[in-house]
Amino acid sequence: MPESSIESPVCALEYRYGRKEMKAIFSEANKLAKFLEVEAALAEAHAQVGNISEEDAKTIRANANLDSVKVEAVNAIEAEIRHDVMAVVKAMAAQCGDAGKSIHLGATSNDIIDTGTALQLKEAVEIIRQDLVTLKKSLLTLAEEHKNTLQVGRTHGQFAVPTTFGLKMAVYGAEVARHIHRLDQVKERLLVGKMTGAVGTGAALGDEALKIQDIVMEKLGLRPEEASLQIIGRDRYIEFIALLANIATSLEKFATEVRNLQRSEIKEAAEAFDVKKQVGSSTMAHKKNPITAENICGLARVTRGFLLPTFENNVLWHERDLCNSSGERIILPHACVLIDDIIVKMTNVFDHLAVYPENMKKNLESSKGLIMGESVMMALTKKGVGRQVAHEAVRQAAMKAVENDLNFTDTLSHDDTISQALSEQELREALNPKNYTGSAPEIVERIIKKYVEYKIT
Numbered sequence: 001m002p003e004s005s006i007e008s009p010v011c012a013l014e015y016r017y018g019r020k021e022m023k024a025i026f027s028e029a030n031k032l033a034k035f036l037e038v039e040a041a042l043a044e045a046h047a048q049v050g051n052i053s054e055e056d057a058k059t060i061r062a063n064a065n066l067d068s069v070k071v072e073a074v075n076a077i078e079a080e081i082r083h084d085v086m087a088v089v090k091a092m093a094a095q096c097g098d099a100g101k102s103i104h105l106g107a108t109s110n111d112i113i114d115t116g117t118a119l120q121l122k123e124a125v126e127i128i129r130q131d132l133v134t135l136k137k138s139l140l141t142l143a144e145e146h147k148n149t150l151q152v153g154r155t156h157g158q159f160a161v162p163t164t165f166g167l168k169m170a171v172y173g174a175e176v177a178r179h180i181h182r183l184d185q186v187k188e189r190l191l192v193g194k195m196t197g198a199v200g201t202g203a204a205l206g207d208e209a210l211k212i213q214d215i216v217m218e219k220l221g222l223r224p225e226e227a228s229l230q231i232i233g234r235d236r237y238i239e240f241i242a243l244l245a246n247i248a249t250s251l252e253k254f255a256t257e258v259r260n261l262q263r264s265e266i267k268e269a270a271e272a273f274d275v276k277k278q279v280g281s282s283t284m285a286h287k288k289n290p291i292t293a294e295n296i297c298g299l300a301r302v303t304r305g306f307l308l309p310t311f312e313n314n315v316l317w318h319e320r321d322l323c324n325s326s327g328e329r330i331i332l333p334h335a336c337v338l339i340d341d342i343i344v345k346m347t348n349v350f351d352h353l354a355v356y357p358e359n360m361k362k363n364l365e366s367s368k369g370l371i372m373g374e375s376v377m378m379a380l381t382k383k384g385v386g387r388q389v390a391h392e393a394v395r396q397a398a399m400k401a402v403e404n405d406l407n408f409t410d411t412l413s414h415d416d417t418i419s420q421a422l423s424e425q426e427l428r429e430a431l432n433p434k435n436y437t438g439s440a441p442e443i444v445e446r447i448i449k450k451y452v453e454y455k456i457t
Contacts, residue, residue, distance in 0.1 A: 017299065018337040019344065025123045026333035029071055034116035035088050038220065040064035042111075042195060043102055045215035049208040052102040059099035060092070068095045085109035106205035106212075108198045110231045110320070115193030117332065118222050118232075121240070122191050124336040125183065131343040132180045132247070138350040139173035140448050142166070147444040150433050151268060151360045152371065159371045162364060162433040165269070165355060167440040170447040172254055177451045179247050190240045193217050194225040194232050199319040234314035234324060241310040241331065244303055244339045251346050252300035255293035258349060262290045268360045272352035292349050296342045303338045306331045364433050369408030372431045373398050376412060376422075379430040383421040393417040 009015045013023070024030060040061045047057035063069065069091050078087035086109075093100030104112070147166030152159055195213040196202040202209025217224040225232045261269040271290045280288050310331055313324035364371060373394050380390035397411040397418065404411075409431060412418050422430065429435055 013334060013337055018341045022124060022127055022337045022340040025120050025127075026336065029066060030120065031116065032069065032071055032074060032088065033066055034119040035085070035112050036064040036066075036069055036092065037119065038112050038115045038193070038216070039088070039092060039103055041216045041219040042105070042107060042212070044219065045195075045212040046102065046105055048215055049211055051206065051208070051212075052105065056096075056099035056102040059096050060103055063092060063095040068092075083109075085112050088112070106197060106202075106209070107195060108204075108230060111193075111195045111197065114232045115195065115216070115220065115222065117328075118191050118193045119220060121332070121336075122221070124340075125187055125190070127340055128244075128336070128343070129180060129183055131340055131347070132176055132183065135343055135347045135350070136173050136176040136180065136451060138347050139169050139176060140452055142350060142353065142355075143169035143173055143444050144448055146355065146357075147441045148437075149355070149357050149360065150364060150437065152363050152367075159367050161371060161374050162436050164437055164440045164444070165357075165360065166444045167437075168257070169350075170444040172250075173451060174447050175250050179243070179250065182243055182246070186240055186243050188223070190236050191222050192225045192232055192236065193220060193222040194228050196225070196228060199230055200228045229319040231316075231320050231324070234310075234316075237328070237332070238307075238310050238314060241306055241335055244335050245307045247339055248300035248303035248342065251342050252297045254346060255290075255296040255300075255349070258293045258353070259290045259297075262288075262293075266359075266363065268356055268363065270354045270356075271349055272354060292345050296345055296349075299338050299342050303335055303342070306335045367408075368401065368406070369412075369431050370398055370401060372408070372433065372436065375436040376418070376427070376430045379426060380418065380421050385417065385421050389417065 040057075043052065043057045043060040046052045047054050069088070073091045073094075074087045077090050078084055081087060081090070085104075089104045093103050096103065143166045145166070146169065147164060149165040151163055151165045151168070153161050153163035193216070194200070195205070195216045196209060197204045202213070205212050213224050258269060258271065260266065262271065270288065271292055280286070309327045313327055313331075316324060377387075377390045377394045380393070381387050385393075393415050394412070397415050398408065400406065401408045401411040409427070412427060412431075413424070418427070
């Protein structure tokens with residue numbers, strides 16, 4: 001094995017997937033910065049209730065930064081003592097002189113870890129929220145532009161009845177808007193910290209334990225955990241990762257639709273393709289593959305995969321054990337990096353989506369009128385023909401058209417029940433797809449009004 005490969009990145013997030021903005025939140029440096037911030041807030045709370053001097057708190061605050069406490073120094077200490085938080089405390093104390101005695105007073109490791117993690121998640125959630133807002137706007141822009149663009153509606157992969165491409169985009173936009181609302185709700189339960197010591201009683205913090213916790217969380221812009229054992233309730237992480245899995249599933253659904261619409265035999269919409277530079281296949285030079293949509297689908301499946309271990313991380317012995325810790329170091333950063341990555345990619349797909357209304361029209365016409373069977377049936381009922389009788393007459397005409405490769409108009413006009421109830425003009429009107437999109441344009445307008453004019457932003 002080449003020596004250079006030994007130190008090469010192994011995880012694809014390090015060299016292929018994810019944006020630098022989200023990766024920076026979960027970097028080793030930012031994690032340490034958050035731990036230092038929590039320790040400084042704790043010292044200031046102790047000073048406020050009179051447990052330590054104001055001078056000590058000021059010294060600790062002055063050194064609660066990456067210029068004073070280096071990542072390399074913390075790592076060197078941890079390599080020796082094999083405890084991550086105590087390594088931070090020791091490195092910090094070394095910079096604070098006599099004030100070092102007041103660092104981490106009354107706290108346990110997870111007071112710092114869980115609260116620091118909440119600060120990281122606070123930053124991550126804001127990026128995810130803005131990603132979703134941007135995606136929603138992209139979808140509703142397409143919905144407005146194509147609210148009257150006729151398209152084949154498909155169920156079971158077969159022609160169903162006409163719809164509009166704008167309605168499809170409006171449905172997706174409303175789904176994203178619901179995710180924004182869910183994220184806002186989850187934030188209230190996710191962004192909490194704790195400062196109650198080893199088993200949640202706050203005993204080491206003294207009589208002012210709950211006041212200290214409140215002061216710390218107010219300084220950090222977090223909610224205090226209402227009751228905990230040694231760690232905050234992992235049901236909070238379950239809810240968050242479940243939401244990310246839910247969002248990922250929506251994205252996979254959207255991307256799958258793009259992939260299907262880009263199929264050669266359908267070709268109603270497609271990812272943008274740089275014809276001057278982009279290569280679709282190493283051997284089939286004509287190919288234009290939906291690679292971004294496929295990438296989204298693959299990474300969405302990985303994102304959902306984090307849900308099971310997140311559930312299992314809530315099952316711990318007594319006040320806690322350490323089984324959750326290793327998994328969470330992987331799950332939380334990876335899930336946030338991946339969801340950010342695929343939301344941004346999905347937005348880019350829709351922002352540059354090639355839409356082909358003429359192919360949509362051609363596909364509608366390819367059914368030789370069969371797609372309008374329901375329309376004819378409903379026209380018959382308006383003329384007094386019973387619904388079941390109308391359905392059977394249309395069904396027989398449709399089966400005859402399919403078996404004999406005829407135009408649906410011909411088999412309909414030769415059916416006595418249909419020809420006696422509908423004139424040639426009325427039949428033509430019933431067979432016109434433009435006349436059978438129902439309330440689709442109005443639904444699009446309602447969604448746009450709800451989520452753009454009265455927007456979740």
